[in-house]
Amino acid sequence: MSDEQNHNVSRRQFLTYTLTGVGGFMAAGIILPMARFAIDPVLQAESEGDMKAVTDVSELTEEPQRFDFSYDQEDAWVTSETTETAYIYQSGDEVVALSSTCTHLGCTVSWATNEEYPDEFFCPCHGGRYEKDGTNIEGTPPTEPLHKYEVEVRDGTVYVGKAEPQV
Amino acid sequence: MKWSTDDIPLFVKEREYVDTAVLPLLPIDFGDGIRQSGAMTEFITVMSAEIEKQFRGRMLLVPSFTYLAQRDIKECRREVEEWIQEMKKEKMKHIILITADSSWKKVESELDGLLVWMPLVPLENMDTAYKKQVISEQIKQLLPLVMDKWKE
Numbered sequence: 001m002s003d004e005q006n007h008n009v010s011r012r013q014f015l016t017y018t019l020t021g022v023g024g025f026m027a028a029g030i031i032l033p034m035a036r037f038a039i040d041p042v043l044q045a046e047s048e049g050d051m052k053a054v055t056d057v058s059e060l061t062e063e064p065q066r067f068d069f070s071y072d073q074e075d076a077w078v079t080s081e082t083t084e085t086a087y088i089y090q091s092g093d094e095v096v097a098l099s100s101t102c103t104h105l106g107c108t109v110s111w112a113t114n115e116e117y118p119d120e121f122f123c124p125c126h127g128g129r130y131e132k133d134g135t136n137i138e139g140t141p142p143t144e145p146l147h148k149y150e151v152e153v154r155d156g157t158v159y160v161g162k163a164e165p166q167v
Numbered sequence: 168m169k170w171s172t173d174d175i176p177l178f179v180k181e182r183e184y185v186d187t188a189v190l191p192l193l194p195i196d197f198g199d200g201i202r203q204s205g206a207m208t209e210f211i212t213v214m215s216a217e218i219e220k221q222f223r224g225r226m227l228l229v230p231s232f233t234y235l236a237q238r239d240i241k242e243c244r245r246e247v248e249e250w251i252q253e254m255k256k257e258k259m260k261h262i263i264l265i266t267a268d269s270s271w272k273k274v275e276s277e278l279d280g281l282l283v284w285m286p287l288v289p290l291e292n293m294d295t296a297y298k299k300q301v302i303s304e305q306i307k308q309l310l311p312l313v314m315d316k317w318k319e
């Protein structure tokens with residue numbers, strides 16, 4: 001009986017050792033690629049800093065207008081074409097480009113689509129509202145202004161870069 | 168929000184704001200209908216991704232319900248109904264079913280959700296710019312349907 005038990009224990013021990021061994025291998029296998037993924041986004045951020053041509057300055061007015069532009073985005077194993085929508089307008093000498101992504105939970109906002117608020121950006125999801133310069137209106141869910149794109153005007157063409165928080 | 172490791176934690180955290188589920192219904196055919204089945208899958212997948220993008224803060228894009236194309240639609244309906252009830256139990260108030268398969272129209276009245284049937288637009292042989300235009304036209308028609316549903 002006790003013989004049998006000894007036998008069992010040693011088998012269990014054997015199993016434990018083996019499993020730890022295998023587990024150890026697996027952990028090593030997992031950590032390596034993770035380190036690679038961890039480096040990748042940094043490199044990617046740099047290449048995403050590129051400015052994209054969106055429209056001619058002559059198209060712009062004081063009223064925010066919607067412009068779509070696309071670029072390739074690499075996300076781990078898929079490269080997909082991503083389309084972003086910006087609202088661009090002329091404010092004095094400055095060209096302002098605001099992101100259309102609601103800062104609450106990411107729905108797409110639009111300019112002057114709600115009859116009650118003709119001079120505001122409106123989010124259809126939870127009624128988020130923003131002023132023309134992107135400032136979030138208190139009492140609605142968003143807690144920060146719409147993000148603002150880096151803008152460059154060269155030879156009559158408007159280029160936008162990354163959208164950055166306004167605060 | 169998508170059914171992904173990035174979005175699901177967000178969904179869990181913000182679920183009081185997410186009251187709408189979008190469920191694509193995709194018929195699968197391995198026989199003569201395989202082309203059609205492929206085209207529908209592509210089309211509906213693109214459309215549902217676009218809706219998700221517009222309304223991501225309030226909706227969850229659920230993995231598609233796939234079924235063999237030759238199956239009796241009544242049987243499929245029963246199964247989908249099970250999904251719907253389960254989602255409703257988890258506080259999804261609005262269920263949007265999106266499909267290009269017209270047989271769903273026969274059972275529309277028995278579905279506890281909004282059935283959005285979109286006639287298949289064959290995206291093959293279209294150049295990218297045209298494709299985008301077609302899709303954004305379709306989406307424009309779809310958005311008000313969703314927003315009306317929210318008014319209920």
Ligand code: FES
Pocket residue numbers: 102103104105106107123124125126127128141142224225
């Ligand atoms: S996502 Fe815009 S208000 Fe909630």
